[in-house]
Amino acid sequence: MSKKCMINRELKRVQVARKYAMKRTELKSRIFDPSLSLAEQQKAIYEFRSLPRDSSVIRQRRRCCITGRPRGYMRKFGLSRNKLREAAMQGDVPGITKASW
Incomplete structure (x- = not known):
């Protein structure tokens, strides 16, 4: 934070x-x-x-709207990479799944 x-x-x-x-x-x-x-x-x-x-x-x-982190910011979602990953794992972000092949 x-x-x-x-x-x-x-x-x-x-x-x-x-x-x-x-x-x-x-x-x-x-x-x-x-x-x-x-x-x-x-x-x-x-x-x-x-x-x-x-x-x-x-x-x-630009900063993450949850943590305020300035680096690793994803403009499309308004989140940093860490919080985006957590939200994607919980299924809070539609259309994003963990890559597996």
């Missing part, structure tokens, strides 16, 4: 990213707009850099 502080940090990153999503897209469009003057583009760059780092979606990490 992952530390509670790590899970809470990820939740905080999601909230901050949602809060600043519109502002980020608006500033990015102003930065790459060729019709604006260089001074206006630089002002937009300065404003963009003043945003919190966690407002970027790239800083988020």
Whole structure:
């Protein structure tokens, strides 16, 4: 099980990213707009850099919804490989069986 502080940090990153999503897209469009003057583009760059780092979606990490484990995450199921295996063995995940040949 992952530390509670790590899970809470990820939740905080999601909230901050949602809060600043519109502002980020608006500033990015102003930065790459060729019709604006260089001074206006630089002002937009300065404003963009003043945003919190966690407002970027790239800083988020997918985690297992049960344990919070960041590695071995299966996006299709929302579980880490360990919990996916346990759920498959119990028959909780439809369509998945243990391979045997």
